[in-house]
Amino acid sequence: MPELAAYLNFDGNCAEAMNFYAKVLGGKPAIMTVGQSPMRDQLPPEAAGKVMHSCVTFDGGKLMAADAMPGCPSSAGRGASLALTYPTPQQARPVFDALAEGGKVTMPMQKTFFSEAFGSVVDRFGVTWLVNGGLIPG
Template sequence: MALQLNSYLTMDGSAREAIAFYIQALKAEVLFIQSFGEMPENPEFPLPEEVKERISHATLKVGDSVLMFSDSFPGNPPQKGSMLSICITTDDYAESERIFNALQEGGEVEMPLQQTFFSPGYAMVTDKFGVLFQIFTKSPQ
């Protein structure tokens, strides 16, 4: 049996902007994207106009991993914080540095990219959307 864990990010109306940002910063590929307005209509639950452009579900492929997104409904924002962090693992220091530099744009560095006892290049950065990333570079074998 195969088991896969995927990180799922719920945004407060900024999912489309976040997806564009991660395409650039992480070289992500969009596998699926759908707005609430593109979903089949339900006459029992009509959508307000301001919801129709928000993302109901999106899936990005980032390397060998999957990152999923949706927007919340207006008036019901997700709680920001460090309840979820995403660990990006690479075996190439230059790629770790590129990712770190891209994610810190408009964000906040929690720990600069540096050598640690467990990694030749490790960092923590909260991006401009409030998502905490750990960047872990594997040691050469």
């Protein structure tokens, strides 16, 4: 069975974003820059500090990302949302609050017909998160 993981693109702040997500989600980031990669001589020198590939693995998931290369604009946060589901509202709330720091809450965390707690936030990197705590069967 295949594994599905989100892959985000950033405009030069990928390492900062992935370190933030690792802290919020309780994972450890693995980050490789262009300068550290076998392709370093095939890309312009100004790309050396950009993230070629990164991954944060955490309990229940994997998030991958890279910086957009010169001449290729980023698509971070455009047309997609990342959904996190926790067993309880008490587990979901601190994650939602951390993602909201420096970002914009688009729906405050509250009870809905499908979840004991649900909220939506665009984080400081422009990524939209949908955070659930305690899904209601139905």
